[in-house]
Amino acid sequence: MSDLIEFLLARIEEDEENVHSWWHQQSVAVLDRALAECEAKRRMVTHYCSIDWTGSKPDGRDDAVVFMRLLALPYAGHPGYRREWRP
Numbered sequence: 001m002s003d004l005i006e007f008l009l010a011r012i013e014e015d016e017e018n019v020h021s022w023w024h025q026q027s028v029a030v031l032d033r034a035l036a037e038c039e040a041k042r043r044m045v046t047h048y049c050s051i052d053w054t055g056s057k058p059d060g061r062d063d064a065v066v067f068m069r070l071l072a073l074p075y076a077g078h079p080g081y082r083r084e085w086r087p
Helices: 002-021 028-050 060-075
Strands: none
Touching: 002 028, 002 060, 028 060
16 A cells, blocks of 8 residues: 555656646646645545554445545556556
């Protein structure tokens, strides 16, 4: 799972870099929303990593893993994406 987390955080960072490169081509509202989406995704991943899964119900972590895999799905075309991450 740590590989998926690392992959997600790297893609989010790339997305932010891309948004900054669009600065002269897009409206401020579009850019602000794109940056807010990157921040929201980063917070979701960070929150997932901060949870102590030892006390959760048996299927709780499985649901969260599916959620992380769904976050990664838009990056399925990236060379670093792994087939086993498909939800």
